[in-house]
Amino acid sequence: MTTRVRIAPSPTGPLHIGTARTALYNFLHARNVDGTFILRLEDTDQVRSTVEFEKDILDGLHWLGLEWDEGPEVAGEPARGPHAPYRQMERLPTYAAAAQRLLADDLAYPCYCTLEELEADRRAQEAAKQAPRYVGRCAHLTPDERRAREAEGRRGALRFRVGEGVVAFDDVVRGRVEFDVSNLGGDFVIVRADGSPLYHFTVVVDDAAMEITDVIRGEDHLSNTPKHILLFRALGYDVPQFAHLPLILNPDRTKMSKRKSQTAIDDYIAQGFVKEALVNYLALLGWSTGTEEEILPLDELVKRFDIKEVHKGGAVFDRERLEWMNGQWIRRLSADDLIDRLRPFVEAELVAGRIERVPSDEELRALLPVIQERLPTLSSIGDLAGFLWVGDVDVDPAMLVPKRWDIATAKDAVAAARETIADVGAVSFEADELEPPLRALAEERGWKAGDLFMTIRVAVTGRTATPPLFDTLVALGRDRALARLDRALAVLEGA
RNA sequence: GCCCCCAUCGUCUAGAGGCCUAGGACGCCACCCUUUCAAGGUGGAGAUCAGGGGUUCGAAUCCCCUUGGGGGCACCA
Numbered sequence: 008m009t010t011r012v013r014i015a016p017s018p019t020g021p022l023h024i025g026t027a028r029t030a031l032y033n034f035l036h037a038r039n040v041d042g043t044f045i046l047r048l049e050d051t052d053q054v055r056s057t058v059e060f061e062k063d064i065l066d067g068l069h070w071l072g073l074e075w076d077e078g079p080e081v082a083g084e085p086a087r088g089p090h091a092p093y094r095q096m097e098r099l100p101t102y103a104a105a106a107q108r109l110l111a112d113d114l115a116y117p118c119y120c121t122l123e124e125l126e127a128d129r130r131a132q133e134a135a136k137q138a139p140r141y142v143g144r145c146a147h148l149t150p151d152e153r154r155a156r157e158a159e160g161r162r163g164a165l166r167f168r169v170g171e172g173v174v175a176f177d178d179v180v181r182g183r184v185e186f187d188v189s190n191l192g193g194d195f196v197i198v199r200a201d202g203s204p205l206y207h208f209t210v211v212v213d214d215a216a217m218e219i220t221d222v223i224r225g226e227d228h229l230s231n232t233p234k235h236i237l238l239f240r241a242l243g244y245d246v247p248q249f250a251h252l253p254l255i256l257n258p259d260r261t262k263m264s265k266r267k268s269q270t271a272i273d274d275y276i277a278q279g280f281v282k283e284a285l286v287n288y289l290a291l292l293g294w295s296t297g298t299e300e301e302i303l304p305l306d307e308l309v310k311r312f313d314i315k316e317v318h319k320g321g322a323v324f325d326r327e328r329l330e331w332m333n334g335q336w337i338r339r340l341s342a343d344d345l346i347d348r349l350r351p352f353v354e355a356e357l358v359a360g361r362i363e364r365v366p367s368d369e370e371l372r373a374l375l376p377v378i379q380e381r382l383p384t385l386s387s388i389g390d391l392a393g394f395l396w397v398g399d400v401d402v403d404p405a406m407l408v409p410k411r412w413d414i415a416t417a418k419d420a421v422a423a424a425r426e427t428i429a430d431v432g433a434v435s436f437e438a439d440e441l442e443p444p445l446r447a448l449a450e451e452r453g454w455k456a457g458d459l460f461m462t463i464r465v466a467v468t469g470r471t472a473t474p475p476l477f478d479t480l481v482a483l484g485r486d487r488a489l490a491r492l493d494r495a496l497a498v499l500e501g502a
Numbered sequence: 503g504c505c506c507c508c509a510u511c512g513u514c515u516a517g518a519g520g521c522c523u524a525g526g527a528c529g530c531c532a533c534c535c536u537u538u539c540a541a542g543g544u545g546g547a548g549a550u551c552a553g554g555g556g557u558u559c560g561a562a563u564c565c566c567c568u569u570g571g572g573g574g575c576a577c578c579a
Contacts, residue, residue: 017579052578122577129576138504139575164577181507190505192575199577206579230506230574253508260571288514291527295515299526318508318515321572325513328528338541380541391539442537460537472539 010042012221014068014075015210018048019055022067022272024324025225025255025263028289032252033223034073035290035312045217046078048094051209067272071282072305077217090217095209098216102204105212105242106165106197114241115197117163118145119156141166141193165198167208167238174233179221179250180317186233195234211235215244223250223314226321227262250314253293254321263324279352279384281340284333292322302335334383345379346371349388353396356389362396370395374482377474391474395482400469402495404502407465409458416454417462418499423448424463425492432485438477466495 014030016022037044046068050056065081077088086093109115118141129139145166148156156163175185197208204212214222214235229251239246257267264270275285283304290308291301294317303311337345346368353371356362366374378391394400408417427444434440445463449456460476467488473479480488 015579019579049579055578118577120577125577133503136503140504166577184506186506190575192504196577201577203577205577210579225573226507227573228579231579233506251507254573256572258513262573292514297516299516301515301527320508322515323513325528328514331528334541378540381539383540445537455537457537464538470538474539476537 010040011219012037013045015047015049016064018061022064023270036314038309039312043076046075050096115165115167118166119161119163162200164196164200166194167197207234211238221248226251226254256321256323279386280333281336284336288329288332293318337382352385362393377478394468402469402498404498420462421496436485441477467491
């Protein structure tokens with residue numbers, strides 16, 4: 008039998024790091040065993056679900072390169088796969104039929120308890136320091152009693168009878184796990200009073216309908232698994248294999264949350280992380296190849312992935328390590344690819360008013376040799392080279408004067424450098440033609456070359472940390488370099 | 503409160519009884535390279551393998567207990 012796995016996000020928020028990691032592990036496993044990767048939207052929480060979030064999630068998974076084999080229709084494209092629809096709100100009749108079967112077999116029953124009654128039960132249990140559970144008030148209503156309540160206009164929610172006994176299963180990552188049914192919290196609701204089905208129910212009906220063989224999900228679902236198994240059995244379905252992944256954690260080791268960490272994939276994209284780095288980093292959060300190699304592309308991860316080697320313990324999300332990995336991947340991108348990916352970030356700089364014009368592809372390409380290894384993220388392009396794409400830069404006179412110098416020396420140096428650079432540029436303007444005369448100038452005046460270079464650097468860029476000076480001067484062009492030196496001199500005069 | 507899960511450097515991890523006086527990576531600190539910043543290279547600090555009992559000739563690795571941490575217990579997913 009071919010392996011079928013699924014990722015089943017709820018469109019109640021933007022694509023979360025945890026969902027992306029779960030999707031990735033499902034994808035890696037599916038591709039590793041040549042199985043099928045299915046996407047299903049669990050949108051039964053009509054209050055919180057939105058089409059915007061749905062689009063965000065789909066776009067994010069697509070951006071990461073996690074293509075699904077079966078999934079819902081999106082953006083005019085028809086649904087893929089034999090089990091459509093793949094959006095739960097479009098599968099209501101399926102759940103209704105399953106609910107009807109359970110009701111007919113008395114495996115489920117209508118519950119007329121009001122929310123107030125249930126809330127009161129919970130409070131009483133809490134006061135008595137007992138575990139919250141449904142007390143079973145409606146578990147054994149006679150047909151007459153049910154009719155009486157219906158006649159009062161009360162609508163029953165449907166509760167599933169959990170029965171008693173022990174539910175055990177062999178989790179692929181955790182091994183054998185057992186739960187006593189008495190600890191499940193009593194009979195649980197599978198269909199709301201308004202007729203809409205609930206998660207525990209739809210997930211089982213759909214996993215069965217879509218013939219899911221391996222349910223790979225977060226550890227937060229481990230305690231829910233016995234409920235699901237009971238439902239699979241009650242409905243006469245085969246129980247799939249389960250694999251519960253370790254949670255991704257906040258620095259304080261609680262489940263990663265928006266409150267304490269940056270969780271939206273969107274934000275990582277906006278901050279200039281590349282998909283290769285995110286995928287690579289996430290893959291290694293909770294699993295390792297067993298070797299010391301760690302920079303691995305998606306296809307290589309697929310080859311080496313083994314769901315049985317996934318760790319049991321949660322892993323703290325370490326942004327510093329992600330950033331390092333992002334740098335590793337940026338350095339591995341081809342010139343064309345990097346230029347394409349840089350483009351939106353350069354444009355964002357323009358929109359933000361931090362630069363005044365957008366460089367051409369050729370300008371960016373010429374810069375790549377000196378900026379590629381200096382970009383921790385794509386978004387750092389502005390900080391790194393933005394001074395090239397503005398008319399003038401603000402220069403802090405204090406930064407123009409190296410520690411060993413006084414203002415007079417700095418003025419002298421800027422003026423002399425201006426002449427030297429002008430002389431070089433009169434013929435051509437190349438990095439290796441600029442360096443010798445400027446070094447000679449430093450030597451002649453008894454200046455440390457580094458001091459002279461720093462003064463020039465600040466004069467033409469306004470900053471102390473830049474790509475190599477001579478390449479920077481070339482990128483700026485002779486005229487603009489000279490103009491900025493003139494301006495720096497004026498700044499010093501005024502200081 | 504009840505149930506379940508987990509436990510190697512600050513963090514991600516290697517380790518499936520002797521190869522471990524515990525290896526790698528991120529971060530940190532030095533040094534090298536160097537016009538700044540990076541990148542790269544070299545080296546260093548950093549874990550009595552949570553603690554305690556067993557089993558064994560021998561345990562980070564197996565068992566038990568304790569402690570600690572986490573997750574779940576909705577007419578949310």
